[in-house]
Amino acid sequence: MSNDxxxxxxxxxxxxxxxxxxxxxxxxxxAKQAGGSAVGLAYGRGAADGAASLGxxxxxxxxxxxxxxxxxxxxxxxxxxxxxEAGALALLAAATPNGRxxxxxxVGSLHVPAxxxxxxxxxxxxxxxxxxxxxxGRVITTSRPAEGxxxxxxxxxxxxxxxxxxGGQGSAGVTQAPAAEESAFGAAxxxxxxxxxxxxxxxxxxxxxxxGGRGVGGEDGFGPLRELADALGGAxxxxxxxxxxxxxxxxxxxxxxxxxxxxxxxxxAGISGAIxxxxxxxxxxxxxxxxxxxxxxxxEFADLFVVGDLFQIIPALTDExxxxxxx
Amino acid sequence: xxIVVCIKQVPATGADKxxxxxxxxxxxxxxxxxxxxDEYAIEQALRLLDDGSVESVTYLSMGPEQAAEALRRALxxxxxxxxxxxxxxxxxxxxxxxxxxxxxxxxxxxxxxxLMGMASDDARGSLVPGAVAAMRSLPLLSxxxxxxxxxxxxxxxxxxxxxxxxxxxPLPVVASVTDQVGEPRYASLKGxxxxxRKPLETxxxxxxxxxxxxxxxxxxxxxxxxxxxxxxxxTERIExxxxxxxxxxIADWLAARKLI
Amino acid sequence: xxxxxxxxxxxxxxxxxxxxxxxIAPRAAAIDETAEFPQDLRELLAKQDLLGxxxxxxxGGTALDTIAQSILVEEIARADATTSLIPIVQKLGSLPIIIxxxxxxxxxxxxxxxxxxxxxxxxxxxxxAGSDVASNRMRATRDGDDYVLNGSKRFITxxxxxxxxxxxxxxxxxxxxxKGMSAFIVETTTPGFAAPxxxxxMGIRGSPTAELTFDDVRVPAENLxxxxxxxxxxxxxxxxxxxxxxxxxAVGIAQGAVDAAVAYAADRQQFGERVVDFQGIxxxxxxxxxxTxxxxxxxxxxxxxxxxxAPDLPYWTSSAKLVAGDTAMRxxxxxxxxxGGYGYITEYPVERMMRDAKITQLYEGTQQIQRLIIxxxxxxxxxxxxxx
Numbered sequence: 004m005s006n007d008x009x010x011x012x013x014x015x016x017x018x019x020x021x022x023x024x025x026x027x028x029x030x031x032x033x034a035k036q037a038g039g040s041a042v043g044l045a046y047g048r049g050a051a052d053g054a055a056s057l058g059x060x061x062x063x064x065x066x067x068x069x070x071x072x073x074x075x076x077x078x079x080x081x082x083x084x085x086x087x088e089a090g091a092l093a094l095l096a097a098a099t100p101n102g103r104x105x106x107x108x109x110v111g112s113l114h115v116p117a118x119x120x121x122x123x124x125x126x127x128x129x130x131x132x133x134x135x136x137x138x139x140g141r142v143i144t145t146s147r148p149a150e151g152x153x154x155x156x157x158x159x160x161x162x163x164x165x166x167x168x169x170g171g172q173g174s175a176g177v178t179q180a181p182a183a184e185e186s187a188f189g190a191a192x193x194x195x196x197x198x199x200x201x202x203x204x205x206x207x208x209x210x211x212x213x214x215g216g217r218g219v220g221g222e223d224g225f226g227p228l229r230e231l232a233d234a235l236g237g238a239x240x241x242x243x244x245x246x247x248x249x250x251x252x253x254x255x256x257x258x259x260x261x262x263x264x265x266x267x268x269x270x271x272a273g274i275s276g277a278i279x280x281x282x283x284x285x286x287x288x289x290x291x292x293x294x295x296x297x298x299x300x301x302x303e304f305a306d307l308f309v310v311g312d313l314f315q316i317i318p319a320l321t322d323e324x325x326x327x328x329x330x
Numbered sequence: 331x332x333i334v335v336c337i338k339q340v341p342a343t344g345a346d347k348x349x350x351x352x353x354x355x356x357x358x359x360x361x362x363x364x365x366x367x368d369e370y371a372i373e374q375a376l377r378l379l380d381d382g383s384v385e386s387v388t389y390l391s392m393g394p395e396q397a398a399e400a401l402r403r404a405l406x407x408x409x410x411x412x413x414x415x416x417x418x419x420x421x422x423x424x425x426x427x428x429x430x431x432x433x434x435x436x437x438x439x440x441x442x443x444x445l446m447g448m449a450s451d452d453a454r455g456s457l458v459p460g461a462v463a464a465m466r467s468l469p470l471l472s473x474x475x476x477x478x479x480x481x482x483x484x485x486x487x488x489x490x491x492x493x494x495x496x497x498x499x500p501l502p503v504v505a506s507v508t509d510q511v512g513e514p515r516y517a518s519l520k521g522x523x524x525x526x527r528k529p530l531e532t533x534x535x536x537x538x539x540x541x542x543x544x545x546x547x548x549x550x551x552x553x554x555x556x557x558x559x560x561x562x563x564x565t566e567r568i569e570x571x572x573x574x575x576x577x578x579x580i581a582d583w584l585a586a587r588k589l590i
Numbered sequence: 591x592x593x594x595x596x597x598x599x600x601x602x603x604x605x606x607x608x609x610x611x612x613x614i615a616p617r618a619a620a621i622d623e624t625a626e627f628p629q630d631l632r633e634l635l636a637k638q639d640l641l642g643x644x645x646x647x648x649x650g651g652t653a654l655d656t657i658a659q660s661i662l663v664e665e666i667a668r669a670d671a672t673t674s675l676i677p678i679v680q681k682l683g684s685l686p687i688i689i690x691x692x693x694x695x696x697x698x699x700x701x702x703x704x705x706x707x708x709x710x711x712x713x714x715x716x717x718x719a720g721s722d723v724a725s726n727r728m729r730a731t732r733d734g735d736d737y738v739l740n741g742s743k744r745f746i747t748x749x750x751x752x753x754x755x756x757x758x759x760x761x762x763x764x765x766x767x768x769k770g771m772s773a774f775i776v777e778t779t780t781p782g783f784a785a786p787x788x789x790x791x792m793g794i795r796g797s798p799t800a801e802l803t804f805d806d807v808r809v810p811a812e813n814l815x816x817x818x819x820x821x822x823x824x825x826x827x828x829x830x831x832x833x834x835x836x837x838x839x840a841v842g843i844a845q846g847a848v849d850a851a852v853a854y855a856a857d858r859q860q861f862g863e864r865v866v867d868f869q870g871i872x873x874x875x876x877x878x879x880x881x882t883x884x885x886x887x888x889x890x891x892x893x894x895x896x897x898x899x900a901p902d903l904p905y906w907t908s909s910a911k912l913v914a915g916d917t918a919m920r921x922x923x924x925x926x927x928x929x930g931g932y933g934y935i936t937e938y939p940v941e942r943m944m945r946d947a948k949i950t951q952l953y954e955g956t957q958q959i960q961r962l963i964i965x966x967x968x969x970x971x972x973x974x975x976x977x978x
Contacts, residue, residue, distance in 0.1 A: 015491065074497055076460075076470050083464075100473040100488070107460020108470070110426055111433075116550035117425055117457055136559065145555040152550040159456075190469040194485055194498035203492055211589075235590070243509070253475070253489055253510060260367070260448065260509045268589050289587060291580065302565060307583055309576055310569040319577035324590055327581060406605075516609055519639035519652050522601065 006039030009086060009094035009155060011105055012057055012065065013075065017049035021208045022097035022162065024060050029124070029165035030095050031061020036126035037092055043175065044068055044085050044094075046078040051177075058175030060167055065175045074193060075101035079108035080186035086113065088181050091155045093131040095124075098159040098263065099207075106157045108188060116148040119159025120263070122286065131156045139278050140285050161286075162207035163265035203254045204238040211237025211268045214257055214284070217244040218273020218294060218313060225251060227317045228272060234324045240264065242271075242280045258283035272313040276301025293317065331384040331479060333375045334441040335409075336432055336458075337368040337391050338450050339400035364400045367447035369514035374477050374507045375445055376408040376515065383479045386410045388439060392420060392431050398530060405525035406517035412528070413439070417535040419542035427545045429461035434538040437466060442501045443484055448473055448508050459506040469499035475510035593887075593894035595657060602654075603661050609638060610669035618670035621796035622942050627751055628796055631673050635666075636706020644681040644688065649700035656893035660838035664886070667842025668849070671946035672796035674842060676709075678835040679748045682954075683710030685828040686756040686773050690816030695775065699754060711752035712832075713776075713802055714825050717744040721959050723825060724767030728804065730759035730774060737761070737774060737814065739782075739807040747953075749800030750785035753778055757804070758825055761818045771821030775813040782807040793945035830904045831896055833911040833954045837889045840914035840950040844882040847918075847925035847943045851875060854929050854938065865928075874928060878921045885914040905967035912960040915950035922947040 010030040012023035023045070030041035040063035045054045047070070054065035066089075068081040082105055086094060096106040098120035110117045118124075121133040122143075132147045148156050206212060213232040215225055225239060232239045239255060246256040257264055259279040269287035274280060276292065276299055284290070285304065292305035293313045302308040309316060342363045364372070378384045387409035391397050394416060401412035415435055420427070436444045444466075449456040463470035471477070474486030475494070485498045486505055517525070535541065566583070568576050584590045595603075613634055621628050635641055643659050645651025654662070659681070667674035684703055687695055702708040719725040728741025739759050743749065755776045762770030776783065782805040789799040816824055852875060855866035865871055892906035900906065922944035926933035933940045951957045969975040 076472070079460075079464070103456050104460050104470060104472050107457035108464045110457050111429055111461030111464025114426055114550075118551060132554075140559065142556050143559050144553045146551050146553050149550050149552045156551075157457075187467045187469050188463070191471065191497050191499045193495050195496040196490070197493045197495065199493040205491065247510075254491070268584070289589060291583075297569065302567070304562070305565050306562070307580070308565050308567045309580060310567065311571070311573065311576055315573035316576050316580075319573040320580050323574075323577040323581045324584075327585070327590060516638055517605060518637065519602070519605075519643070519654075521639075522605055523652060526598075 004090050004154060005092070006034070006037040007042050007089060007091040008034040008037060008039060009042050009044060009089055009091045010062075011082070011094070011096045011102060012043040012045040012050070012054075012062075013097070013101060014045060014047035014049040014053055014070075015072075017053070019049070019053055019057065020047075020097075021205065022099060022102065023057065024167045025162065025165045026095045026097060026160060027057045027060035027062045028167045029160060032165065033093065033095075033124060033126055033131070034061075034063075037129075039092065040064060042066065042089060042091065044082055044180075046070075046075065046081070048072045054177045055174045058173035059171040061171065061173075062175040065177050066180050067177060068180045074191045076104045076108065076191055077189045079105055079112075079188040080183040081180045083109060083112045084181045084183040086155065089155075092126075093124075093158055094155045095158050095160050098161045103159060106159055109157050114153065115155060115157055116152050117157045117159070118146055119157075120161045121158055122161065122164060124158055124160070124164075131158060133158060136286075139282055161263050161265065199252055199254075203252055206238055206240050206255060206257065206262045206264050209238035209240075209264065210266050211235045211270075212240045212257070212264055212266045212284075212287075213237060213270045213272065214240035214242065214274060215245055215251075215272050216242035216274030216280070217248075219245060219250065220273070221248075222250045224273075224314070227314060227321070231270070231317050231321045231324075234321045234328070235268070237266070237268070242274045242277075271301055271305070272317060274301055275299045276304070332386045332388065332439075332441045333378060333384050333443045333445055333479075334388045334390050334436060334439050335368070335371050335375045335404070336436075336444065336446045336462075337372065337389055337400060337404055338365045339363070339391065339393050339397040340365045340450060362396060362399065364403055365447060365450045367449055367509060369447070370509050370511040371445045371447045371507050372404050372407055372409075373514040374474075374511045378477070378479055379408065384442070388412065388441070390432065390435055390439065391415070392423070392428055392435075394421075395532075398532075401530055402525050403517065405528045405530070406521040407515055408521065410528060412530045413533060414530065415533045415535075415538070417542075419535060419545065422549055423545065424549045424551055425455045425457045426461060426550060428455075429458050429465060430545060431535070431538065431540065432458065433462045433465040434540055435533065436462065438538065440502070442503075443477070443479060444468075444502075444504045445477070446504075446506045448506050459504055463504035466504065469503045471497055471499055471503050471505040474505060474507045477505055477507055593657060593890040595661065595890070599658055599661055602658055603665055606640070606662050606665040607668075609634075610665050614666060614673050615669035618672070618939065619936070619942070621670065621672050623936070625790070625795040627798050628673055632676050632706065632709070635673075635676055640666075641677055641680045641706035642704030643677065644684060645700050645704040649696065649704050651700070651704035656834065656896045657890050660834065660841075660889055660893050663835055663838040664842035664845070667839040668846040671839060671843050671943070672794045674839050675747060675794060675797045678832075678839060679711055680706075680709065681835060682828070682832040683712045683748075683752065683754075683756050685832055686712070686815050686824050687775065689827050690773065690820060690824045691775075694812070695815065699775065703754075708753035709748055709751055710754050710756065711746055711748040712828070713743045713746045713749060713755045713757040715743060715745045717742070719767075720745070721956055724771075724822065726758060726760065726767050726771060728757075728759040729763060730761050730772060732761070732811075733808075735811050736808045737811065739774065739776065739804040739809060741804055743802040743804075745789070745953075746800050746802050747797055749802045750788055750798045755802075756815065758821045761821075765819065768822045769819055771825070772818045773815040773821045773824045774809050775815060776804075776807060776809050780807050780809065792948055793942070794949055829955055830907055833960075834889065834892055834896060834907045836950050836954045837885070837892065837907070837910035837914040840911070840918035840947065841882060841886045841889055843943055843947050843950070844878070844885065844914070844918040844921040847922040847940055847947075848875070848878045848882055850938070850940050850943070851878065851925040851928040854932070858932075871928060874924050878924050881917045882921055885910070885917040888913055902967055904963050908955070908960040908963040911950075911955070912957055912964065915947075915957060918947040918950050919944075
């Protein structure tokens with residue numbers, strides 16, 4: 004048993020996912036508190052070549068589980084074997100579908116405690132202690148492993164919980180994963196792959212998000228929102244209603260069943276603020292809501308609530324911002 | 331071809347929920363419903379029944395005796411029979427214990443597809459499908475916006491970073507679906523009446539060959555504190571202003587916070 | 591005999607309430623404004639098996655007891671009075687066949703009525719014969735194997751959207767309305783039938799109230815319901831049962847108004863306090879709620895007696911309809927009062943509920959007719975009824 008902190012590091016298209024970098028940063032922070040090292044479990048295309056670079060974000064060592072373009076869940080057996088061998092205190096996984104799948108496989112195979120998705124984590128009394136928002140954000144619970152629980156604890160981490168710092172130094176030591184048994188998880192294959200026409204931004208990485216809901220009225224309605232997002236250097240997101248209506252791709256849906264985002268600025272236009280959307284953005288640092296309905300629920304938790312017609316206010320705001328920026 | 335849909339009964343959204351003094355979720359006196367995300371799994375299973383891809387749909391739930399209501403509601407939407415696993419030792423069970431119990435029950439029911447919703451509303455758990463797959467040594471097809479079953483395999487349509495993929499695996503599988511499956515159907519009156527006559531069995535831990543000890547006192551995690559979130563300052567409002575003026579005020583607000 | 595709702599009744603209520611809240615209530619204002627028959631909701635109710643509750647399982651119905659049927663109507667009316675007329679009239683139009691029709695007629699029509707594929711309406715009232723049913727003038731003349739119908743009807747709910755009607759016409763004009771009227775089933779595709787106009791109304795605006803004309807409409811003799819001359823009796827027996835649907839509708843409208851008034855008053859602040867905390871408002875809400883409950887319980891008591899075929903059934907159903915209709919009018923008027931100025935504008939639902947409530951005091955027997963029916967029973971019980 005060591006005081007190391009493991010983290011899952013997803014690679015795709017040859018580069019580390021942002022979650023890999025955030026989790027490396029988080030694992031390094033926790034490892035420092037625990038008196039151990041941050042150890043990455045890297046998988047996906049680019050993992051072999053890119054593993055060492057995780058050292059710049061605090062990883063001491065990285066185990067490469069595999070370097071292919073296949074469903075993340077097919078790396079589960081290798082992840083389990085590597086985790087058994089490592090004997091760490093905790094393992095951080097991204098609260099994304101892939102991260103959750105691997106975390107679930109670990110919990111099922113190893114019978115260890117699971118936490119999350121958490122909004123913060125630290126080491127206290129030699130064990131991991133986490134905070135999570137439950138009951139739709141109405142209660143914040145603090146949790147830790149039960150007395151005598153086995154290790155590692157699996158911790159699901161939301162995007163933007165750990166903030167990577169720029170320009171880190173260091174190269175991590177890279178090892179190959181121990182041999183893993185054949186696993187049924189490996190039977191999943193990509194039978195068909197469909198790319199969307201437009202390029203889709205990863206909302207979890209955006210620091211500014213302008214999101215549209217039912218009030219935007221249609222695909223064209225998102226035009227002014229895009230202009231505002233551009234002026235602010237941000238990305239466009241949407242509520243489930245807009246995604247269901249086909250006005251934007253589902254990758255841009257923010258909410259309980261979509262992306263959970265934590266930008267420093269979130270502007271919601273024509274979004275009523277139902278709980279399913281709220282849980283996807285309520286930890287945003289600053290929330291502005293624009294809605295024609297003065298009683299819209301979003302008005303209760305926004306920092307600034309602007310009552311009015313979004314199709315007049317948003318272009319006016321875009322102009323004003325551009326004017327101030329001198330462009 | 332048989333599907334088992336795992337569902338959970340949870341407190342209704344918006345109900346006045348709280349933690350009890352011993353820091354467990356207080357379920358008393360609160361209206362209980364089917365976990366909303368499980369309704370999509372039910373809908374997906376019933377669509378596969380409607381189009382003939384599968385021949386039977388069974389519902390499985392682990393919970394207190396009251397959870398039989400959720401099973402009856404599911405049966406009212408469609409499907410053939412239900413199984414409730416209930417045992418005092420399961421109170422406060424965590425995700426691992428839940429997965430262990432469901433896995434044992436699923437091994438007994440041996441479906442071609444074990445289907446679940448993507449997460450549960452009350453504790454935001456999402457690890458059960460994957461844990462069950464691990465315990466049963468079966469492939470996992472998770473976060474599907476649609477599920478197809480044909481030719482000895484199952485396929486799930488899954489969002490990728492830039493579009494979507496169809497992920498395939500040979501049967502039997504464990505699968506989970508998202509809310510993109512489509513609106514769950516209402517239970518019709520005939521469905522409600524028929525549900526009363528459909529078989530609902532109750533199993534205990536002993537029926538699954540499990541003991542309370544094996545489930546290690548049912549929880550590996552403990553909640554040490556529960557509190558209300560930090561109070562936020564009251565919402566500032568801008569109303570009844572022409573758009574240009576409102577825009578200036580908003581920009582001032584952003585500038586004051588160094589956001590522009 | 592018990593008329594306490596059972597757990598199953600509660601389950602039904604919960605299911606219909608959910609459907610009404612999610613799919614019917616959001617449409618209510620638009621239906622009222624455009625005065626359009628809600629075809630989409632008719633299809634939804636049919637799909638949910640809610641139009642077949644008065645038919646037997648052998649015909650594809652669900653044979654619910656009368657309390658359950660009342661609960662169903664009540665929960666829909668709570669969301670929208672217009673939509674609640676769809677199950678109400680489906681039963682009203684079918685009752686003559688249920689009461690007096692042959693097995694062949696039931697087999698022929700009930701399956702499509704139970705599934706909601708067809709709508710049925712009840713065509714009794716004429717321009718000159720409202721409360722005075724016996725003054726009906728429409729004729730049905732025997733001609734070979736057919737009857738030929740001539741005349742017109744007025745104020746027929748769903749007359750312009752129904753696929754089939756139960757129509758009352760004089761087969762023996764000389765015998766007068768009470769002895770010479772007969773009941774017929776008429777399919778609206780029959781040549782000579784027309785629904786030339788619908789009324790513009792104060793309330794239940796989405797429900798088409800039609801004038802019907804019959805110009806040498808030929809119906810086969812197999813479509814005669816019961817024997818010739820039994821028409822008046824069948825009509826009265828029908829209304830004895832169908833008016834309970836109006837009682838349930840009125841209870842639902844009243845409850846919707848109570849709920850809307852409470853919600854508004856809890857949200858609205860005046861003089862630094864919530865309006866709902868003012869004693870004067872609380873007294874109003876208490877009267878509204880308890881009177882609605884009284885009407886509801888009387889409706890269930892009447893429903894139980896309908897299922898028992900009680901000999902004094904008309905006394906019960908008339909009492910329920912009288913009390914519920916007057917309660918709905920009073921409660922909805924008070925609801926508008928609770929909302930003050932906001933109660934008068936169309937942005938809030940209570941003004942529509944008040945306009946909708948009025949009809950429950952008028953149709954299926956005016957409140958004055960109900961009082962005559964009740965009084966007859968009161969005098970009989972006291973042994974002081976006029977002989978003959």
